[in-house]
Amino acid sequence: MEYFVQQLINGVALGSIYGLIAIGYTMVYGIIGMINFAHGDIFMVGAFVALITFLVLVAIGVTALPLALFLVLLVAMALTALYGWTVERIAYRPLRRSFRLAPLISAIGMSIILQNYVQIAQGARVKPLPPLITGGYTLFESNDFAVQLSNVQILIIWLTFTLMIAFSWMIAKTRLGRDMRACEQDARMASLVGVDTDRTISLTFVIGAALAAVAGMMYLLYYGVADFYIGFIAGVKAFTAAVLGGIGSLPGAMLGGLLIGLIETFWSAYFSVEYKDVAAFAVLIVVLIFLPTGILGRPEIEKV
Amino acid sequence: MTGAPILQVEHLEMRFGGLVAVHDLSFAANRGDITALIGPNGAGKTTVFNCITGFYKPSTGMLRLVTSDGASHLLERLPDFRIAQEARVARTFQNIRLFPGMSLLENLLVAQHNTLMRASGYTVLGLFGFGSYTRAEAAAVENARYWLDRIGLLPRADDAAGELPYGAQRRLEIARAMCSAPELLCLDEPAAGLNARESAELEDLLLFIREQHRTSILLIEHDMSVVMRMSDRIVVLDYGTKICEGTPAQVRNDPKVIAAYLGVEEEEVDKVEAEVGL
Structure with missing residues (x-):
């Protein structure tokens, strides 16, 4: 029982990170119908920007932890959003009217470019960050097993839920959210009523990248390491989460992220760590066989 | 308000590869008017709409729209979202979107x-x-x-x-x-698929829009009773060219229009062609 609760906490923390990345996949898919395979690497860039900002802040003597965290969050979101914008501008927008596979290929190209760029600029070695947020709470203790909720986990879960609520509000209530949904349903029509679709698509990438940057920073705080390759596996997992939840659906991405995080954690806890990725992907396959549009995806009903 | 043209189409040409969908079409729609664009299926009416609203870029020709503040916009040069934003053109679709x-x-x-x-x-x-x-x-x-x-x-x-x-x-x-808040409203077959009552409601709505909101309307419609009742001017297209333009009464009695819509008897072909000037 204690062991179970502990794994539940770990799983939710991990799932939060996947969920934030998955939103980027699902938003871009919703609006332009392509999988942005460079999104995982945008997450990796976010982690690196966060790492560098931490080191710079320490070097110039900003040591108050809440202030430092806040500044790192802002800088990481801003710079990573710029990366997201640039990727869309140079790799996808010129191919907007092209055949469907073209932007997919250029997305894979962009992913390789970002990985190698960070590898060359930062070196291939794993970069450590000393644990900044330590301590936590012992929830309860029995049979020599203490259920721990660490401060990092609290931060991750709190930040994720705050961002997801803010983000859902933005999509549901604001003009930008309305424009995004209109572009998602019929981009050509949206532009005929005066919506600048290119700008809306750019903003989608910017927001997706900013959320991925938050995920990157949290990953860095949680695991304390980053290298140029973390984007690949995290990206594939988050993509799986988006598909599992129903690609194109925002609550689906959040739910899918949580599920993938939980499956992975429980599998490693009760079965074998080596096969945790196999478990996550196997669940994806099973879900897709029985629910081809994902858990919360809307099936397309064709009217005749 | 009626009189000054809001939309001037000059020598519009739209080619798709070898197919000429619209050929050397010129007409004007006056401010405050309901101008109808009619013609048999495939005459190029919707293509004209698509050029006006920026869906297509015309092969050649000029589309000038003058907004009420006196500014003049060349629609063929604007991206579609700016046609809606600046030139104030809005449209509806044959298949609702x-x-x-x-x-x-x-x-x-x-x-x-x-x-x-x-x-x-x-x-x-x-x-x-x-x-x-x-x-x-x-x-x-x-x-x-x-x-x-x-x-x-x-x-x-x-x-x-x-x-x-x-x-x-x-x-x-x-x-x-x-x-x-458009100044020119382009309606592509708004009465298609409507029953008689809905069609009457639609006519009311369009007249309301014209009277209360002073919006000029460009209308594609196959329902001739609607067209004849509502329009101030009618432009008739056939095979991408204009064959007639005028008031409903003029258009109704034009032999070219009758020929285009109804076809002609075998023995009358020569006679009608002579009249038409072919």
């Missing part, structure tokens, strides 16, 4: 994007609830309610647009176009 998953209210709010963009100073300030933006948003909702009420769909404001019956979707599409 609403945002089916969004509510009726939201459909109408999206169309007021530009008013809201201006209110927020083209930034994200609107997100933070600045007073002027909040007022603009409230005004947009009020405007949307006004149109929903006018088309009789106010009770369904929060339903998804895709769930509406066909006739109601047509009305909503017109309301959405009107929410972008």
